[in-house]
Amino acid sequence: DIQMTQSPSSLSAFVGDRVTITCRASQSISSYLNWYQQKPGKAPKLLIYAASTLQSGVPSRFSGSESGTDFTLTISSLQPEDFATYYCQQSYSTPPTFGPGTKVDI
Amino acid sequence: QVQLVQSGAEVKKPGASVKVSCKASGYTFGNYYIYWVRQAPGQGLEWMGVINPSGGSATYAQKFQGSVTMTRDTSTSTVHMELSSLRPEDTAVYYCAKGGAPYYDFGNWFDPWGQGTLVTVSS
Secondary structure: OOOEEEEOOEEEOOOOOOEEEEEEEOOOOOOOEEEEEEOOOOOOEEEEEOOOEEOOOOOOOEEEEEEOOEEEEEEOOOOHHHOOEEEEEEOOOOOOEEOOOEEEEO | OOEEEEOOOEEEOOOOOEEEEEEEEOOOHHHOOEEEEEEOOOOOOEEEEEEOOOOOOEEEOHHHOOOEEEEEEOOOOEEEEEEOOOOHHHOEEEEEEEEOOOOOOOOOOEEEEOOOEEEEEOO
């Protein structure tokens, strides 16, 4: 199975901050990397698919990029509703695997 | 709008089975794969398997081979996930999710997700 790691595991930030979360795959996954946001007690929500494609309806302050097996989720200006846990997921091979998550809090 | 609505919470004893349903609406049911993902309390996300609602074929994570069965009912646009031989460590929220792109599984993403079903396994 492809292992996904995320850093940091948690971070504290202020409203308006630029936040960057990194996800690394244990092997090449091309651009088959997706990002989800999960708030407490809620189901995950898709933010970005195929490494950099913004899902319809997701604010443009979210963006994704890639460099080899490293992927980055950036929130350009953190908003109060963005405090949540973020997961990356590879869809290059079965089984799809998730990173352990990054918790973003105030 | 596209929506997945799951069945309600369950409490089961060790060794029992549980069947969770996921009713789809707002799109052509047979065109998109349905995935199952679980999340133990305070833990991350774990993929369990996927079903093709068109033909009914399913692929399961190795960990769940022999204990999970995914089926679909095209007349009601519903997918079912049955987990048998339950153990306390199966206590989790179980989610279904629709594949983001139609007709294939490879490279797909999960959108949207159902609201989740809490399954508690306790004696």
